[in-house]
Amino acid sequence: MCEVRVIYHSSRGHAEEAAQAVADTAGVSAQDITKPHVLPGADLLLIGAGLESGHEDRLLLDYLDHLPAGAFRGAAVFLSCFSGREAGELLFNVLQHKGIVVYPEICRLKVKRFRLHPHPDRKDLDKVCQWTSRVLADYTG
Ligand SMILES: Cc1cc2nc3c(=O)[nH]c(=O)nc-3n(C[C@H](O)[C@H](O)[C@H](O)COP(=O)(O)O)c2cc1C
Secondary structure, three states: OOOEEEEEEOOOOHHHHHHHHHHHHHOOOEEEOOOOOOOOOEEEEEEEEEEEOOEEOHHHHHHHHOOOOOOEEEEEEEEEEOOOOOOOHHHHHHHHHOOOEEOOOOEEEEOOOOOOOOOOOHHHHHHHHHHHHHHHHHHHO
């Protein structure tokens, strides 16, 4: 059986909502990294955040940098962002530096910039749930 943890950092609640959907799909609970917690090691770490001013979330990067080596075998990343086409490299680097195998497909939930549109919407949440199922199947299969 593949043991899974879901962690996130969310300034405006978007990545948090996505993380709840990811965690529901994986059958676990989602952990906000800014709240007191203990993160036990696992096979797979699912990681969510937003982007700000072209940067990946500094707090999240720092958190990942301090994970104990060997605590996680694999990881996968979901981002809530305007576009974030280039984003992800720093997260990948930090994780790979820890010896963690990173799932190559980042799930990007795109904010609709110029519309009064709830985000993430049902379509976004379906997308991140399907991505989670694919990640889990690939890690357990
Ligand atoms: C001040 C600010 C700067 C942002 N900068 C970027 C950016 O550079 N690239 C991007 O793709 N999205 C950017 N966004 C969009 C956020 O990543 C997006 O709103 C995301 O859903 C926030 O997630 P959160 O609510 O989980 O923090 C920015 C949003 C704000 C408010």
